[in-house]
Amino acid sequence: MRTKTLFYVCVSITCLNALTSAAFSVAMLIGEPLMKTAAMYGVARSVPLALAALVATATRSYSGIVVLGLLLASVQACDAIVGWISHDAGKTIGPLVLAVLTLVSVIVFLRRERLEAS
DSSP, rough: OOOOHHHHHHHHHHHHHHHHHHHHHHHHHSSGGGHHHHHHHHHHHOOOOOOOHHHHHTTTOOOHHHHHHHHHHHHHHHHHHHHHHHTTTHHHHHHHHHHHHHHHHHHHHHHHHHHHOO
16 A cells, blocks of 8 residues: 555544544533533543644644554553443443554554655
8 A cells, every 4th residue: 555545544543533532522521411520621632632633634744643643542542441440341342443443554654654765
């Protein structure tokens, strides 16, 4: 695969990751009133990351997507740990799959980019 194609695969997965996180945070904010403060912290974390991912995509920033991909993969890995501690398979597997997909796409993209640069 060409670097440009891999970039867009990485962008797609990174944006999916960011937008999924933002959507769950906003949904939680709209949902249960007792969890409103926790939901606001989630929105405060996830919406700026989603916007940054969209800006990095629009500007075709390779380094921006790589940094955001790594950051979002680590956020999802932490979410998976929270799900595991909560004994909730859905809240463990979903974030873990997104973390792995994001990390793999970043690694494959970086390897290809370095191969073409040399």
